[in-house]
Amino acid sequence: MTTSAVLSDSAHVEADAPARRDRLRLILVLGALVALGPLTIDMYLPAFPAITADLLTSSAMVQLTLTGTLIGLGVGQLIIGPLSDALGRRVPLIAGTIVHIAASLLCIIAPNIAVLGALRTLQGFGAAATMVVALAIVRDLFTGTAAATVLSRLMLVMGAAPIFAPALGSAVLVAGSWRWVFAALAVLGFLLLILAIVALKETLPPERRRPARLVPVLQTYKILLRDKQFLVLAFVAAAGMSALFSYIAGASFVLQEGYGLSEQQFALVFAVGAVSLIGASQINVPLLGRFAPRQIVLAGLAGASLSGAVMLTLAVTQTGGLLGFIVPLLFVLAAVGFVLPNAPALALSRHGEAAGTAAALLGAAQFGLGALVAPVVGVLGNDARAMAITMTSGSVLALIALSAVMARSRV
Template sequence: MDNVAVQSPPAARDARPAAKEPTGFDRFRVIVVLGALIALGPLTIDMYLPALPAIGNELAASASTVQLTLTGTLLGLGIGQLLIGPFSDIVGRRLPLIIGTALHILASVACLFAPNIAVLGTLRTLQGVGAAAAMVVALAVVRDLFSGRAAATALSRLMLVMGVAPILAPSLGGAILLTGSWRGVFGALAIIGAVLLVVAIFALKESLPPERRQAAQFRPVLRTYRQLITDRDFVLLAIVAALAMSALFSYISGSSFVLQEQFGLDQQAFGLVFGVGAVALIGASQFNVVLLNRYSPKQIVFAALVAATVAGLILTALTTTGTGGLYGFIVPLWLVLGAMGFVLPNAPALALSRHGEAAGTAAALLGAGQFGLGALIAPLVGVLGNDGPAMAITMTGGAAVALLALGVVVRLGGTAEPAV
């Protein structure tokens, strides 16, 4: 793959950030603040997972219907990013972040009083829209301040948070369920949102100066989106990132039913086993920083997708035949999630490196693709049976098609390798 010529599109000429990249303590501070903010998305998605069966019982909804509340969250995350990304390119990063986080808090409070599954699903969608602000702004700030391998390294550090949050979220949700109902989970999310709102107001500096902002007009926004979707390599790399994320959401969507109902784990044990997968994601994303010193992001993504596809086929075979029981499910699943820990920071970095002049809009389109596809995949696990084979098939399918999409990028002679 290294013999492929680097082709930088016209839009990538402004790929480098205008400001000096932060170093030392400033770099550490930026990553910590962005990590705290980006945690809102995974916490919103994962904290209520142990409560899915209980929600179905109380609101008289089937498992697949309850999973649609997760679909609503992912849909909100996708749509929210499409709206917030261009808005952040026009007015800067801080204002959209503050507005979105406030919306998340209000929706979380309203979830406490949801009378039925339809209302809960609607409010979860609004939660997703609010959480989208933190996720798209965090990506855009990374692109504002970092470039090339530094951007991939910063995203790897954020993946540490994206990995820790799923470990803590189900366990925290399970702890709340020990002393209260599933509604208490949304009260906790409101409190977390309030804390992060304070962080957004007082700890995050504006990273997009006025002279680099887009015009406050509708047509330029459409023109920017048109430039993005006509950049073949950006689209293909966005598809790679979205398919990798869909494999992760297949696990998120079905894990509570597979582990609790098929394998008989209680809510607390589910939280611990769920965390094992997050440990794999964390370890891989942090080891990715080491690998970046020797290999390009493109090489790492290719190798990781091959490994994920092979591990996914093994997972599918073991779960379909019932071989190995719980360990036959967890071990290959751990390998798939570990492989995705290499894909998830590198694929977005490759895509975003092509459009530094519209980082917010590019991050929005990238995130919308990831969560939009996740919204489609989440109920698919339920439709296929909410069991181990259903989860394995959807995860493996996502990894395999992502590998094919990356192969198209290379075969057609294009690459979005970041400049160094």
């Protein structure tokens, strides 16, 4: 983008930025909608052992259903993002939520692990609409530090999903089988569909929309892929998300089978981890008044790498038991909480003219890398050591990449 284009786009965003009360309402609505993705990912985690036994399959195969969900979330964003730039934000959001509801209902009657995996991919595709459209709406209305602040507040709202999702899943499992979890997701999807229809206004006027033709869409992706700083920031955001998905993929097996926690105890520990992540994202807001987003991201990656190294050392030496695993894990999740709001805000600030497509590529990178990383935990053994390796590797690589770019230019 040229300097004049950036200034023009920033002025437009500032003029249209909502007032404080409207901003709070927007954050609550977007937070509720974005929560569909984490709920879809996390609610069935306590049911992993039950699904393994009921469908006569292996733990690695059950984890692949999570990979399918993440693939659906990634691919869905690549398709839905450009559509939201062409059709506006509301239509793709509503259509995607309907797809999610239909897939959830079909998951209830899945006869085997292969069908369940395919339906989970479709479920993720539908949930992708809420995530990519929410990011695009934030970029429609905010830029720079303001966007990072809104995303931090948005994480507070959507962060309730990882806290409550395993607990909700555990409560459902007490009342019925793992199939009931997908019935609950269908009901939640329906409620969020009503919320989207009633409470969310269109933020992309017709004059700012882009052609829905394939060639312009591919040209936009080409521009994004040529922006090295955007790619590095997208990788940083993806690495932070991959650390989170490594934890999500392995937590049920590590904590329940490795450390012997019950489904309810697992949900409690999982909630503590989510609180650590969310708490850091909220501390991020006042920090933005003193430090640039790129500085916070760099510090967050350094903290995640150091804490991950401690977690790996304790896991390999089998020191400290459950406490030796959880304490450094909480520090890793807190560090990730500083990365996740700021890296996407920095990346999106570079391409406000194609916010939906940029958000799509960003989201695809996050969930695509997550889809690759999630089964690695299972392949490496589904233990504390495997989780520590996968969580730490992404943070270290992102730290190296961002440091190299910052050494050459001002991100």
